[in-house]
Amino acid sequence: MSTNAQDLEKLTSGDYKYGFVTDIEADTVPKGLNEAVIRMISQKKNEPEWMTEWRLKAFRMWRKMEEPHWAHVDFPPIDYQDISYYSAPKMKDGPKSLDEVDPELLATYEKLGIPLKEQELLAGVAVDAVFDSVSVATTFKEKLHEMGIIFCSFSEAVQDHPDLVKKYLGSVVPATDNFFAALNSAVFTDGSFVYIPQGVRCPMELSTYFRINSLGTGQFERTLIVAEEGAYVSYLEGCTAPIRDENQLHAAVVELVALDNAEIKYSTVQNWYPGDKDGKGGIYNFVTKRGKCAGVNSKISWTQVETGSAITWKYPSCILAGDNSVGEFYSVAVTNNRQQADTGTKMIHIGKNTRSTIVSKGISAGYSQNTYRGLVKIGKNADGARNFSQCDSMLMGDKCGAHTFPYIENHNSTAQMEHEATTSKIGEDQIFYCNQRGISTEDAVNMIVNGFCKEVFRELPMEFAVEAQKLLGISLEGSVG
Amino acid sequence: MGMSTNKQDKALQTFRTNFEEFERGLNGAGNSAMHKRRRAAMERLSERGFPTMQDEEWRYTNLGGLLETQFERPTAELLPDTTNIDPVSFLGMEETVRLTFIDGVFCAELSDRALTSDALRVQDFASVLENDPDLILSLAGGIDDGDEHPFSLLNDAFTEQGAVIHVAKNATDLPPVHLLFLTSGGGQPLLISPRILIKAEANSELDIIEQYAGLGDGRSLTNIVVEIDVADNAHVHHVKLQEENEGAWHISAGYARIARSASYANHYFGFGSRLVRNHLHTRMDGVGAECILNGLFMPMDSQHMDHHTVIDHAQPHCNSHELYKGLLFDDSRGVFSGKIIVRPDAQKTDAKQANNNLLLSGNALVDTKPQLEIWADDVKCTHGATIGRLDEDALFYLRSRGLPKAKANSILSYAFASELVGRVRLGALRAHLDAAIHNRLERTGNA
Numbered sequence: 001m002s003t004n005a006q007d008l009e010k011l012t013s014g015d016y017k018y019g020f021v022t023d024i025e026a027d028t029v030p031k032g033l034n035e036a037v038i039r040m041i042s043q044k045k046n047e048p049e050w051m052t053e054w055r056l057k058a059f060r061m062w063r064k065m066e067e068p069h070w071a072h073v074d075f076p077p078i079d080y081q082d083i084s085y086y087s088a089p090k091m092k093d094g095p096k097s098l099d100e101v102d103p104e105l106l107a108t109y110e111k112l113g114i115p116l117k118e119q120e121l122l123a124g125v126a127v128d129a130v131f132d133s134v135s136v137a138t139t140f141k142e143k144l145h146e147m148g149i150i151f152c153s154f155s156e157a158v159q160d161h162p163d164l165v166k167k168y169l170g171s172v173v174p175a176t177d178n179f180f181a182a183l184n185s186a187v188f189t190d191g192s193f194v195y196i197p198q199g200v201r202c203p204m205e206l207s208t209y210f211r212i213n214s215l216g217t218g219q220f221e222r223t224l225i226v227a228e229e230g231a232y233v234s235y236l237e238g239c240t241a242p243i244r245d246e247n248q249l250h251a252a253v254v255e256l257v258a259l260d261n262a263e264i265k266y267s268t269v270q271n272w273y274p275g276d277k278d279g280k281g282g283i284y285n286f287v288t289k290r291g292k293c294a295g296v297n298s299k300i301s302w303t304q305v306e307t308g309s310a311i312t313w314k315y316p317s318c319i320l321a322g323d324n325s326v327g328e329f330y331s332v333a334v335t336n337n338r339q340q341a342d343t344g345t346k347m348i349h350i351g352k353n354t355r356s357t358i359v360s361k362g363i364s365a366g367y368s369q370n371t372y373r374g375l376v377k378i379g380k381n382a383d384g385a386r387n388f389s390q391c392d393s394m395l396m397g398d399k400c401g402a403h404t405f406p407y408i409e410n411h412n413s414t415a416q417m418e419h420e421a422t423t424s425k426i427g428e429d430q431i432f433y434c435n436q437r438g439i440s441t442e443d444a445v446n447m448i449v450n451g452f453c454k455e456v457f458r459e460l461p462m463e464f465a466v467e468a469q470k471l472l473g474i475s476l477e478g479s480v481g
Numbered sequence: 482m483g484m485s486t487n488k489q490d491k492a493l494q495t496f497r498t499n500f501e502e503f504e505r506g507l508n509g510a511g512n513s514a515m516h517k518r519r520r521a522a523m524e525r526l527s528e529r530g531f532p533t534m535q536d537e538e539w540r541y542t543n544l545g546g547l548l549e550t551q552f553e554r555p556t557a558e559l560l561p562d563t564t565n566i567d568p569v570s571f572l573g574m575e576e577t578v579r580l581t582f583i584d585g586v587f588c589a590e591l592s593d594r595a596l597t598s599d600a601l602r603v604q605d606f607a608s609v610l611e612n613d614p615d616l617i618l619s620l621a622g623g624i625d626d627g628d629e630h631p632f633s634l635l636n637d638a639f640t641e642q643g644a645v646i647h648v649a650k651n652a653t654d655l656p657p658v659h660l661l662f663l664t665s666g667g668g669q670p671l672l673i674s675p676r677i678l679i680k681a682e683a684n685s686e687l688d689i690i691e692q693y694a695g696l697g698d699g700r701s702l703t704n705i706v707v708e709i710d711v712a713d714n715a716h717v718h719h720v721k722l723q724e725e726n727e728g729a730w731h732i733s734a735g736y737a738r739i740a741r742s743a744s745y746a747n748h749y750f751g752f753g754s755r756l757v758r759n760h761l762h763t764r765m766d767g768v769g770a771e772c773i774l775n776g777l778f779m780p781m782d783s784q785h786m787d788h789h790t791v792i793d794h795a796q797p798h799c800n801s802h803e804l805y806k807g808l809l810f811d812d813s814r815g816v817f818s819g820k821i822i823v824r825p826d827a828q829k830t831d832a833k834q835a836n837n838n839l840l841l842s843g844n845a846l847v848d849t850k851p852q853l854e855i856w857a858d859d860v861k862c863t864h865g866a867t868i869g870r871l872d873e874d875a876l877f878y879l880r881s882r883g884l885p886k887a888k889a890n891s892i893l894s895y896a897f898a899s900e901l902v903g904r905v906r907l908g909a910l911r912a913h914l915d916a917a918i919h920n921r922l923e924r925t926g927n928a
Binding site: 070402417425 | 537541825828838840841842843844845846847848849850851852853854855856857858859860861862863864865866867868869870
């Protein structure tokens with residue numbers, strides 16, 4: 001093996017250094033799933049009758065469904081009766097101050113350049129009231145309220161805006177859409193609700209950062225974003241920093257609705273615990289994300305950077321129903337050690353002159369498996385539809401796998417679609433070139449990988465993009481930040 | 482939508498009845514090793530059942546009509562009169578070694594084996610089975626693909642006719658081998674199950690043309706299995722012409738094993754049949770092997786053409802190039818599913834795959850699924866797929882120079898298709914293909 005190859009292996013075989021705490025006392029319902037548990041969840045959340053019924057309907061359908069196994073991933077059977085479906089972590093159980101937090105974790109935050117106050121939030125430090133009252137988040141919330149923008153937790157939305165929730169909940173991802181969506185519909189505990197009124201352009205990036213101090217991200221999260229006619233919103237989910245999380249199975253649902261001339265930009269950075277070097281532990285991330293361009297000239301854009309989780313299984317999709325609507329999907333998925341990712345998108349062209357763009361970059365290292373799976377479907381009436389897809393994979397190490405499974409179904413002759421994919425590794429000549437100019441192999445790998453992902457990173461909001469680049473370095477190298 | 486189990490059962494029953502009748506006619510041969518294989522295949526097929534659209538590999542192809550048809554195994558009485566058939570006319574090539582089959586049954590009168598020699602032995606399957614059954618057992622059944630392609634099992638169960646081609650070590654400059662399969666049509670729908678076995682020994686070179694043509698417009702199911710073994714440093718150029726009538730279902734499976742520094746090229750040209758399902762599986766089993774798969778399909782009316790290819794890079798330093806093009810007219814439907822597998826040890830692999838489709842009618846459909854499955858890191862793999870219609874600017878340019886629309890369509894369509902014709906190395910064959918493409922363009926009103 002050449003020195004370069006050895007270096008590469010050293011770089012990519014690093015441990016996940018943050019680790020996370022699992023012993024945490026919580027307000028928990030008994031393990032298992034039945035109608036009584038669902039009623040209990042609904043009751044604890046003080047939900048109206050229709051919401052309880054909606055959950056129960058989803059649960060009854062879920063019982064008849066089978067766990068899907070078509071994805072290119074491997075995991076031991078999940079015992080759905082061995083999971084506790086409601087757990088509200090008690091804030092007092094967190095570390096008292098940053099001094100008690102794992103120094104490795106802090107080091108990572110430092111590398112990512114996260115401000116001190118945010119570090120406290122992320123590490124789960126119980127936040128004192130003084131900080132909370134003067135928090136940026138509160139200030140922002142007032143400003144949003146003035147413009148008529150609703151941005152709150154899902155539970156609040158069910159209480160305060162039941163008509164909107166009733167109208168749009170399940171309109172894009174029906175309760176019985178698939179096994180995990182049905183499970184989520186039955187037991188989801190919280191999430192975010194965003195409503196942008198007609199003609200309003202949301203003046204700032206909405207982010208889960210704002211809410212994280214009041215509630216932890218749930219195991220079964222539900223997000224619903226509605227952009228009325230001519231509205232615009234950019235939403236950020238997750239964050240680059242590793243978040244403490246005690247649940248192994250995550251089954252979230254995200255629904256986006258864009259009406260006439262509206263635009264929704266949804267960016268995700270996912271960095272959950274990927275398991276140790278031998279693949280023990282780690283989060284199973286089985287997510288259903290779908291956006292509906294319901295109105296003419298509407299646009300939905302998904303950008304995701306996936307570096308965490310033991311298993312990632314998600315396909316953020318766009319239903320392009322309105323004429324001239326636009327769907328976009330930009331993705332970077334990085335897998336290392338024993339991680340498995342099966343991710344991609346679906347672009348369903350229904351309206352005329354609909355356009356979609358897919359840019360997917362997969363990087364696999366170690367013993368990981370990274371799969372792109374996508375569908376582009378042009379319906380019979382989608383005259384003039386246009387799709388461009390590009391799926392590139394990069395392999396680092398000879399034990400990992402990169403797979404591409406695109407499905408292209410065209411039912412309209414006026415449509416034009418292109419798909420291209422490449423798979424390659426970092427060229428030894430590229431690294432040699434950098435070395436020869438005095439750039440270390442570590443930096444060279446970092447640089448080349450970042451260049452490979454550039455097309456996706458530039459779609460991310462500015463600060464996010466900078467963090468994502470750093471994150472990529474950390475995910476791949478373990479020791480370099 | 483899934484197929485009802487009822488329909489499945491009926492179809493299996495039809496084939497079982499045929500199988501029992503076949504067994505009764507075997508007399509003493511019922512206990513031979515060959516027949517044990519047939520029986521095992523029939524049993525496995527009964528367990529597996531026919532694929533439905535729920536099967537991932539069959540999701541775009543509906544076999545409903547096929548499974549509802551009562552097929553019958555052709556027997557000597559069902560064969561048509563051959564006196565007016567000129568076998569040379571189908572391809573227009575004189576200097577070939579030709580085996581002709583009518584409804585899958587070998588026809589000695591229409592065959593021509595004058596150019597065979599020790600270097601190139603071309604025999605019909607039935608006589609090899611009689612004289613040297615061990616040879617067949619050694620060449621057939623190298624790849625077990627019954628789960629993905631149950632029709633291979635159906636072929637296995639009814640194997641009795643076909644061709645066995647053996648090229649001796651170091652043999653080159655051989656005449657091309659022409660296998661001509663004629664389907665009579667008319668009368669009872671026929672089940673035709675030819676088996677083709679090809680072995681090219683080390684350092685040899687072979688051109689083979691596999692041609693399917695229809696004599697009438699009746700219904701039939703041609704269900705072929707071709708097995709090709711290309712030894713070290715040997716080169717096989719394989720052309721398949723699919724020109725059956727539109728009453729035929731055409732299902733085929735081809736399996737090629739390519740050894741060290743050897744190459745295998747498969748050029749497919751599809752014009753005929755109501756429904757085509759081709760399954761081509763090549764495996765590069767030696768260092769430095771090469772595989773070339775080219776395909777052109779031009780369905781019209783309500784023809785359905787489905788092409789599945791698997792290119793398996795099992796060894797390092799192998800190259801593969803694949804190009805499939807579809808030109809679709811009227812209400813036709815095309816499917817392409819191409820998978821490239823690069824095994825963990827197959828470093829320095831260079832694999833390229835492309836599928837381009839041109840829709841010439843508003844009702845034509847294409848589903849395409851190019852796939853890469855890569856387990857090694859030092860590789861270069863690419864695939865691309867496009868679906869579109871004729872370029873408006875190019876059409877405008879031609880029409881601004883006074884060409885009628887149909888003519889402009891024809892010129893651009895021909896340009897699209899001819900790339901694949903140019904890759905065929907036998908000149909006489911290229912002329913035949915050009916004519917076939919022009920014929921298709923004329924029939925669809927693009928001339």
